[in-house]
Amino acid sequence: MIPGTGSGAATTPVNIDRVFAALADPTRRAIVERLCESPASVSELARPLAMTLAAVMQHVQQLQASGLVVSEKRGRVRTCRIEPRALTAAERWLDERRSRWERRFDRLGEILDEEGAGV
Amino acid sequence: MIPGTGSGAATTPVNIDRVFAALADPTRRAIVERLCESPASVSELARPLAMTLAAVMQHVQQLQASGLVVSEKRGRVRTCRIEPRALTAAERWLDERRSRWERRFDRLGEILDEEGAGV
């Protein structure tokens, strides 16, 4: 069992630093978009990309290190798929910031209303 | 008027690459969290951080380049605040991926159901 993950899944724990870093690169975002449609081999991921297979491999490795992608090798082909938990973790961070900001924005509105009403 | 922004706001256009890159750094995420509470000067942002003011300035510059933060200088103090549109842009990208993934996941469920029913 992996400690600290909650579920017993044998996936790389989600690392928010690495998740955002992974998503900062357009090639890796393209890979994530592709994998949201269906799992794919490294070669399939590489096909539409203007770079060597080795480069794509390195991107996949970073995606795995972030927890965004998991892969499994059968025979000579490695099949990759996205791990939506990592996507959700990033989304949650953003959502928390936004809700904080909105709360403050609402308070600000109330203050302005009170002042406008002559307090 | 800035072309291509839709609204006429004089803010840096949101750059999704730079937004994710900005959020990949824990110091910059801390700054964003701080600015979600209220606007702050560069010195105020620097106070809890274990680095020089110059370093914090550079982080603020990157946050501005990403569109996550805007700032304005009055006298000798530069006041920074978050620009929630950039936060929303990142959230939207993630949300679109997730919805794609869920759609595919639902289709997969249907296929398995059909097979289980003896198709």
Place this chain on the structure above:
DNA sequence: GGTATACTAAAGCCAACGCTTAAGTAACAT
């Protein structure tokens, strides 16, 4: 005017990135 404050600009340093080429290894196909 003199001094502290708040930023700004520039240079340098080391580590991490994004890519390449080259040289593997393992699984299939014939």
Place this chain on the structure above:
DNA sequence: ATGTTACTTAAGCGTTGGCTTTAGTATACC
């Protein structure tokens, strides 16, 4: 057995990132 496919590993190379120090400039205060 030989060849092709699909990855894998390692080295190298130019760029960018995250800091620092140093040396400014522009307020604000006394």
